[in-house]
Amino acid sequence: MRPDYFTSWRNAGAALAVILSGVQANAEPKHGIAMYGEPALPPDFVSLPYANPDAPKGGKIVTGETGSFDSLNPHISKGRVPWQLRFLAYESLMGRSYDEPFTLYGLLAESIETGPNREWVEFTLREEAKFSDGTPVTVEDVLWSYETLGTIGHPRYRGTWSKVASAEQTGPRSVKFTFNVDDRELALIMGMRPILKKAQWDSVPFDESGTDNIPISSAPYVITEFKAGRFVELTRNPDYWGNDIGFRRGTNNIDTVRMEFFADGDAMFEAFKAGILTSHRETNAAKWATSFDFPAIRDGDVVKSEIKHARPSGMRGYVFNTRREIFADWRVRSALIHAFNYEFISKAINADGQPRVASYFSNSVLGMSDGPAEGRVREFLEPFAGELLPGALDGYALPVSDGGLDNRRNLRKAIGLLSDAGWTIGDDGVLRNADGKDFAFEILLSVGSGETEKTMDIYVEALKRLGIAATIVKVDGAEYKARTEEYDYDMIYYAWGLSLSPGNEQYRYWGADGVTEPGSRNRMGMNSPAAEAMINEMLNAASHDDFLAAVHALDRILTTGRYVIPVWFSPVSTLAHAKELHYPDTIPAYGDWIGFQPDVWWYAED
Template sequence: MNSPYVKLLGTASFLAALGAGAAMAEPQHGIAMYGEPALPEGFEALPYANPDAPEGGRMATAEVGGFDSLNPYILKGSVPWQLSFLIGESLMGRSLDEPFTLYGLLAESVETAPDRSWVEFTLHPEAAFSDGSPVTVEDVIWSFETLGTEGHPRYQGFWSKVEKIEETGERKVRLTFNTADRELALLAGMRPILKKAQWEGQEFGESGLDTIPITSAPYVIDDYEAGRFVSLKRNEDYWGEDIPFRRGTANLDEIRLEFFGDETAAFEAFKTGETNFTREFNVARWDSQYDFPRVRSGEVVLEELPHARPSGMTGFVMNSRNPLFEDWRVRQALIEAFNFEFINEAMTGSAQPRITSYFSNSPLGMDEGPAEGRVKEFLERWEGDLPPGALEGYALPVSDGTERNRKNIASALTLLSSAGWVVQDGVLTNEETGEPFRFEILLEQGSSENAAIIDMYVQSLERIGITPEISTVDSAQYKERTDAYDFDMTYFRRGLSLSPGNEQYLYWGAEAADTPGGRNLMGVKNPAVDGLIDLLLTSESQEDFLAAAKGLDRVLTAGRHVIPIYQWNISRIAYDADLKHPEVIPIFGDWPGWQPDVWWHEAGGADPQAEAGAEDKATEAAE
């Protein structure tokens, strides 16, 4: 099997993939953030798709939690996370085999100014919604305007940078930007396009289960039961099945999302065959519990897939809107008290390495030690706004692996003392006010792994005089509270790509910190962060792009807003042997756009190779 690492073997080849920015003088079949698209006009299919894949079959996954909305484009309600990828379709589609390249989808071509101050799309003449009506320029303009003003807050930042949107010819629409930002032309290509006529006389932002958006995608929602399941069926009359980007995709007749109350019930559903695909994030469970009968018989295939994506950040975020967490010394103390080495041994048998920074596991990750060269030059522009360690170098504390974690607990107490907190009668207390140090950890119901980690963390916190309140709420309450930033500490996950851009404003930009339903859960407001994101978006050289990314990584990591846990540089998946995927794995690995997109169903049960691999895995687990 081709590993993504063959295609992205470090900084040198990563730079080659980025290429040098090239001006576009005429309509083209694709567009890249830097350089030219790797695939030529008229390519047969994406390199990780099988254009000869058969159609038919189903994929059913087990999800933990519930949902009360089927409109992924608005703030209101809790939506299955997959829907925006499964029912949405945009002007262009993203290749998972290039850092940031788009190819024609609803648009048959794209043209942009040399400085990317505008972008123009020409709609494919056959583009149609699932009800058979054509996708028009009017629909495109309405979608941009509506999503930018009434849609989810994640769309509003882009819309604020649009000077105007206009019809410029038959099937042509142009967006002109008011901001120097090279990524905007690509982001425009990724906005979902909806049917204007469906929403006449309706409140777009208030829809939920009552109105399912009509889109042009290969799948449509066929059936559902609130909080229980969603069934999506392949549209047999899908308009674009023969365009290059779609060949070999959307092969399954049905994609079904089954919802369960907790991880245990979801896993049991897979073991018994009620569902036929699962991802495993706990390596200890992967090594010890995947030797059940269906694995031993070869009915279930176990597979580990590498990827070349950044680690992103996974852990527990501290809400700096709470005055308790304003001081970096307090945040560092809480990181010191988190006994990662002990927790990792208990949860994974120390099999998964810790996340060391936001872009670790990639060429964009910060280097060890003091900042140098261009990275240092960029950081010094905001020297007065940098957290300690951003310039000098910052690394997470390492414990001795014992439960008591004496050295790091002592460091935590020293930091807290310097910030005005002392232990009195076993309780951490503010020296000036006499108030105890109290905060709440908010968890979503059904996440037994997070609950187990927090249980161990609470025992460590008690050693420094802190006894936090643990609140576990259902998915609807959890979303409502996190949308309103009504939490002190909670679970946090931000996946990052090899082409960081405007989404960084949503994750940690100052403007997003006060936007209800935003992604900046930590509440960080730092001119250095915003400035480095600006540099990412305006860099015209590979050197500046990499330096801006590495500098941003330093500022975020040294900001100490998240207590990182372990990273998943390998995806662990298990699935019925009747489900197949191409041997070529994109550099993004198991990522939206790959599963279920390029998978297919092929009846006939287990094959000898899969069965042998499963038996080997089961034997290892037994030993």
């Protein structure tokens, strides 16, 4: 298979400029909506550009996950849930195209209408939209879902609900939301909330549900079998209401989707080699190059696919919890970044096969530029000059070692930074502050962390040379989730996947509320008025240039905050899978991401 990568994204920068160039001016019902400009696809589009409308139906795909689960409700804070359920087992009013930065097309809703300044949004439901039990999706279900999720649902839903001034039924199949703030993205966000069946929860506490109550939804797949902590199986609903709409044509082709759970990555890989799993996503470049030479590969029963993408790298690495006094000083964080011998670790763990994350939006047109901030970016940042850390205005790059084990130059720099922050090495080789407190902290990992644990073993040894006592603490998945949700850790490994359309979710990632409010993705506990100001600029940008400048400025603030020790990312996804599993020649801009496998894959024995 020779994929035609990014048919509509030959030039990511030019494409984004076109999409962001206009503003929807007229209030009238439409089949879709874009953050800026108009949707790329016409009202009568046959299918999404990266879906194969002629794909056959049938077959089975079995994928693996590490860890466990004790809930099937991904819309509440309680419990651990297979992450795929949020996307495969539920539907929203609008559906996202992953070939456009932020464009939605009608799904449960046949049309969307907004005010001239997007101060309100109105959706009209499709008359044929039904839940899996055959009952119609109603405006009552929509209003109940939004209010319930916004009040007792997962924290990811609550911020948006607080910006809704009113929610009302405006017709037999129409619902309108009016906002109490200026925020152009809200009209789109309101189209992406999962819609649940109100009657199912009339006498059941929604926010306490686990595996005892499988939520009813309108999605193409329904949960048909599971064993808590072991596997979940979804079956394609043959009576799914939306098979003939353009957004769904060529998607959800595979009859059975099964997710098996394993204690660690090694056990999962062995299950794939044994044929228990039929698809495996490999994230380690060294393993991809050396470990995929087993009989099924040699016989052609398993094939290797490499799938490019144009999305931001996001940020992945080891996070300092700045709520802890020991990491409150940026000089301490910078010192520990210098002590992390990336070049040596990457070679040892990853065969030096992938690039390092350079910033939060690197690998995309949204990433900050090298050198000093200029133009509109500088204009956005300068009012906060007193708050910004070194490098935000003048330029910043991660420290680089010579690749040797000693890392002497960077360790000398680390010692200087620690000294500036009030930490000195005593005669006994222990690093202490002026109060005589030893520099010691814990690195919290989940059992079965694999290469993360190996990386930290190397790092802990390097820190000893600075007189720092770092201890790796491994806990089971349930305890790990509970502690991370409550920010009960010194350092953890975490990954933020960032999109080509950053918006309101950035408040949940970097906003001040997350310093104390449990369950946010502000894992580092940052509190930066400058970052929140840049998010506001993004949300209310009147032009393409201002939007890009605001994101570039935010990227500088985050990166120079030294909140994370970045590791590697891959601009290519590497998947090994049964030869019977196929994907389209046209790859979306996001590549192998949400909405790709199993969504547009199909099973065919030929």
